[in-house]
Amino acid sequence: MAKVFKDQHPGESLDMFSERKVSPTESETKKFGEQIDKFVSFLHDNTFGRDFSVKEVRKCGSLGKGTAVRGRADIDLVVIINGLNSVEDLKANRVQLLESLKQKLKNSLGIEPENLKVNKYMYSLTYKWNGIEVDILPAVDILSACGSPSGIYEAMKKWKNPRMLLSSSQHLCRLFSSTSSRKSRSMSRR
Numbered sequence: 001m002a003k004v005f006k007d008q009h010p011g012e013s014l015d016m017f018s019e020r021k022v023s024p025t026e027s028e029t030k031k032f033g034e035q036i037d038k039f040v041s042f043l044h045d046n047t048f049g050r051d052f053s054v055k056e057v058r059k060c061g062s063l064g065k066g067t068a069v070r071g072r073a074d075i076d077l078v079v080i081i082n083g084l085n086s087v088e089d090l091k092a093n094r095v096q097l098l099e100s101l102k103q104k105l106k107n108s109l110g111i112e113p114e115n116l117k118v119n120k121y122m123y124s125l126t127y128k129w130n131g132i133e134v135d136i137l138p139a140v141d142i143l144s145a146c147g148s149p150s151g152i153y154e155a156m157k158k159w160k161n162p163r164m165l166l167s168s169s170q171h172l173c174r175l176f177s178s179t180s181s182r183k184s185r186s187m188s189r190r
Contacts, residue, residue, distance in 0.1 A: 074133035
């Protein structure tokens, strides 16, 4: 096998090179797993706001897809919220939802977000949690709300603003990860 990268050993496959130099180390993977489990448990065990609780948490992003890069990974958690039945519900409640979650995390864990994004189409909180960046993206269980992938498609066709489509990936993560459970880890409590 021809050498492709500077630090690649002679005869080393790209998979082996990636495992040795690019993929997170075993200790990084273990640390991420432990921190995700702690953070997810906290989210499940605590309601926030009047009507909001966590239905399910999906690990997404590079860790969820198995494409994380050593020393550069963060944790992206899509948090599917009980009490929201549509993207419009989330949009109408986003400020209250994020403020309630922010207060709960501050009061219980003593952490405050480094970044709070609330605009027309994107809602997220970014935290430093034990040295790891954690992005929390609230979402609606759009698959249950619409009944099927074709129902989701029909609902999306009715959205008037195309930017809503571009910022809707967190609502669709359940759809995509349900077809590839090997790459995504679902943590739910009903």
